[in-house]
Amino acid sequence: MYRPGRDVELSLKQLFGMGQGRINDALDAYRSHFPEPHSDQSFMSFCKGLNAPVNQPTISAEWTPTTVAVDDLPMCLLEGEYLPIFKRIYTGKPVRNGNYDELYREFCRMRWASDSRNKGATGSTFMTMEWEPSESILEEMAEAGVDNIPFVIGEFKLFWKECGAHRANWNSILEEHISRWTKASRIS
Template identity: 25%
Template sequence: MGDNKIIFEKEVAETLGIEAAIILELYKAKEFDDSLSEKDLFNQIAAECSFINSKILASNFEKLKKVKLIKFDSNQNKQSNEGNFDLKTPNKNDTNSKIKISQTWIPSKETIEVLELGGISINFAKSKLKEFKIYWTERNQARDNWNILFLDYIRREWATENSSNKGMPYCMHKNWVPNEDVFAVLNLSQITKESALNYLKEFIIYWEENGTALKSWNSKFIEHVKRKELTSTNKNGKENIRNNEPGKFSKGFTERKRDQSWAKEFKF
């Protein structure tokens, strides 16, 4: 590396970012003394990187420190509290203290990166930020994990936004069909998909006329089918043994009294 040129590795830049790659290359080329304190090392690097914004420089210095690509004398850093350099990125929660959310709070850069990796629109996250702050401001709670709470909130809202009804209640319509999971649940009760679909048309007609709006109709359909199956009768007019309610007998009292089949298992 010449005095006026900085050459850095492409792989490092792709992984850590261009600024971090530049800082790392300067650190290697200048061969800084490992006995330097964290503050002194940063100041020397800052002097060499006057073309990089101080906040960006600080955040990338912190990044390299975390992955242990730069070294300094940590003992010297502990000996003096005077003039300690704050390497935390702006607006990041202090993990050692709980704070109440303010109207100026914004999620950390790391939080935004996680959302992007999850395929969530950053514009969508920004549009929900005010709502998030209003919700927690009214609750007047002090927390030390606002970034995590915001992350979970946006994930839920994004899932709702991308659902067919966007999480809003909707009325029954003639083209409605139950989810495949519904039939899997019913199958656990020995109710086949074919049997369940026999009740679909009457279910749709009833709730279309009723006009009720629900967020999901699947659980309602499961209840309907189970109730119908429970009261269904076979050709002889007797209740299906499979669908008897708990506590009901499949035979009358007199017939049960005469039944001695249980005694066949005993030998005298």
């Protein structure tokens, strides 16, 4: 019986924001509506069609939060570079309730909390696409049975680069990611 690969599931989660339950529902619908042979590519196309926005508003590059949206935010959040990062992440993406002001407030609070926790770390850096994990992490990934290691690392780098977060030790963040993945794959 067809089951999508781990890289397909990661892409669905990251590109379409689908949770595991929604992926499983889509998989059931895909299996019942499409004859064999099933493939990762046709399943991705099927999910893309399911995920097409239906009269959901999307943010444009010109969007700015309303004054009501930013009134309750501390000034330190408004002086940062959160708005350009928010726009880069959410431009063209639909939001279920269509409330970008609320999403922006929550985004600012979460980013500020994350930045506050990690700014004091000695040697903290932003993720770049040139970053490479240590050899020990690569060995750990191979031992854990991670398929397509370059793809997983690429997704990891892209996610954290888009987030704009800075960390003192990116290897430990990747190690936590692998640990969660290993636990999730044992449960499946």
